[in-house]
Amino acid sequence: MIDVERRGPVAVILLNRPKVNALSPELVQTLLRTLEEVSASSGIGAVVLGSRLERAFSAGFDLRALDALGGDAFERFFGTFALLYRRIAGGPVPVVAAVGGHALAGGAILALACERRVFGRGEWGFGLTEVDLGLPLPPGVVELLREAVGAATAYEAAALGRVFQPSEAAARGLAHRLVAPADLLEEAVSEAVALAEKPREALGAIRKALRGPLVERLEAADRNAGDWFRDWWNRPEAVARRRRILERLSSHRTD
Numbered sequence: 001m002i003d004v005e006r007r008g009p010v011a012v013i014l015l016n017r018p019k020v021n022a023l024s025p026e027l028v029q030t031l032l033r034t035l036e037e038v039s040a041s042s043g044i045g046a047v048v049l050g051s052r053l054e055r056a057f058s059a060g061f062d063l064r065a066l067d068a069l070g071g072d073a074f075e076r077f078f079g080t081f082a083l084l085y086r087r088i089a090g091g092p093v094p095v096v097a098a099v100g101g102h103a104l105a106g107g108a109i110l111a112l113a114c115e116r117r118v119f120g121r122g123e124w125g126f127g128l129t130e131v132d133l134g135l136p137l138p139p140g141v142v143e144l145l146r147e148a149v150g151a152a153t154a155y156e157a158a159a160l161g162r163v164f165q166p167s168e169a170a171a172r173g174l175a176h177r178l179v180a181p182a183d184l185l186e187e188a189v190s191e192a193v194a195l196a197e198k199p200r201e202a203l204g205a206i207r208k209a210l211r212g213p214l215v216e217r218l219e220a221a222d223r224n225a226g227d228w229f230r231d232w233w234n235r236p237e238a239v240a241r242r243r244r245i246l247e248r249l250s251s252h253r254t255d
Helices: 025-039 063-067 071-090 106-113 139-148 151-158 166-172 181-196 200-221 225-233 236-254
Strands: 002-007 010-015 046-051 056-058 095-099 102-104 116-120 177-179
Touching (some): 002 025, 002 181, 010 181, 046 056, 046 181, 056 106, 071 106, 071 139, 071 200, 071 225, 095 106, 095 181, 116 166, 116 181, 139 151, 139 225
Parallel strands (some): 056 102, 116 177
Antiparallel strands (some): 002 010
8 A cells, every 4th residue: 555665865655555546544544654654764854755556646535435434534534634734744854746647636635745746747637626526625735735836826726626737737836847757756766865965953944944834824724624624525516526426436347
């Protein structure tokens, strides 16, 4: 489900859940635990978050798994997910995203929380598609989006659910660098090594000054995040849209 490699002062975390790294409760919990463990490891100065799969970084939440959760379990799941993206955004070491395949909804949120985002060129999409499920972006995610891009792109991403190709994502500020697919992981590791080799205390002070206000906004926005998202998840329009998607997925499985 998750592979971890060490490259000198960098820990590389690779999502590895067939077929598209759908974010189940187990995967989210495992990723949070892994991130906290490697960030606290001696000698680790940065983390790369990527995917073992070629076609997807993460295509979003595992709708089947989440649809089966009861109210309290769903609230706990989303509270854990919100904690995960806050840890990525403001943990003790910087996180660099290596994105070379579809990053949609929850997958796009994880990438957006990273301090640096390296995208591989290709025919894949990056998008916050929650609106098409009848869901608004959680308030904390809106803060991540505002931090990354201007108002026009934020509107297209959030309100229109626009899915951007890698080249346009880079042009809009959703990615910091665009590289050849074959070089993606090595380029992301190089970015992480450059950060890890900076003087630790000086980099920490700079990150606190630059990222601290974002983390404070995330914490304020995410109060009662699980309860807030559960309310939207259970609204009739969201339920109806989710049912249609699940029915379509089931029909494809039996074809």
